[in-house]
Amino acid sequence: xxxxxxxxxxxxxxxxxxxxxxxxxxxxxxHARFVNYEIFFFADEAEMKHFDGExxxxxxxxxxxxxxxxxxxxxxxxQMAHDGRTWYFASDASxxxxxxxxxxxxxxxxxxxxPKMPExxxxxxxxxxxxx
Amino acid sequence: xxxLRAGLPAALLLAALAGCGRPPKPTQIVHDAGxxxxxxxxxxxxxxxxxxxxxxxxxxxxxxxxxxxPRMPPIYVNGRPIGFC
Numbered sequence: 001x002x003x004x005x006x007x008x009x010x011x012x013x014x015x016x017x018x019x020x021x022x023x024x025x026x027x028x029x030x031h032a033r034f035v036n037y038e039i040f041f042f043a044d045e046a047e048m049k050h051f052d053g054e055x056x057x058x059x060x061x062x063x064x065x066x067x068x069x070x071x072x073x074x075x076x077x078x079q080m081a082h083d084g085r086t087w088y089f090a091s092d093a094s095x096x097x098x099x100x101x102x103x104x105x106x107x108x109x110x111x112x113x114x115p116k117m118p119e120x121x122x123x124x125x126x127x128x129x130x131x132x
Numbered sequence: 133x134x135x136l137r138a139g140l141p142a143a144l145l146l147a148a149l150a151g152c153g154r155p156p157k158p159t160q161i162v163h164d165a166g167x168x169x170x171x172x173x174x175x176x177x178x179x180x181x182x183x184x185x186x187x188x189x190x191x192x193x194x195x196x197x198x199x200x201x202p203r204m205p206p207i208y209v210n211g212r213p214i215g216f217c
Binding site: 004007008010011013015016017018025037038039040041060061063068069070071072073074075076077078090091 | 156157158159160161162164184189190192194195205207208209210211212214
């Protein structure tokens with residue numbers, strides 16, 4: 001297994017469609033969209049087209065790939081196309097950093113995240129495990 | 133009829149101008165006020181409540197099946213947080 005939908009299905013997790021919450025989302029590659037670090041699943045292709053046509057309004061809250069801040073994109077958010085995807089940013093400063101070195105930010109590297117959260121002795125060290 | 137013909141473009145123009153006058157919605161940073169904590173510490177595999185108030189969809193990390201790590205930020209799937217360890 002290596003794709004996110006495989007892991008979600010393995011844990012038997014279910015999600016409502018990102019467009020119509022009354023319909024179940026189909027968790028596979030054909031019904032998925034990646035926007036920044038967020039993943040969206042849909043009930044059918046028509047919903048995906050609707051989502052694509054009104055991005056980023058339908059994406060809700062996104063994660064800035066540079067600052068890691070959560071933000072709601074406005075009408076004209078800072079953005080950049082890279083490697084077949086459009087990335088959205090919370091600020092022009094984040095966009096500038098991304099433009100300088102996009103590959104540094106296109107994968108969520110947890111070991112470089114600064115932990116704002118409290119230390120937990122019971123939790124394994126993220127830097128050692130690399131996440132899971 | 134002539135008045136109607138003259139009035140329609142003017143009305144459309146006014147509507148267009150009104151639309152142009154709407155200020156664009158700015159990008160908005162979401163400031164999470166809360167902290168990250170296990171929902172029920174007595175559970176062997178407790179879910180996490182994140183700073184935005186949402187509770188993790190999963191109670192164990194999706195790859196290694198271990199206890200969720202509050203220091204690992206979630207990935208959001210359809211707006212709902214998936215925890216990691």
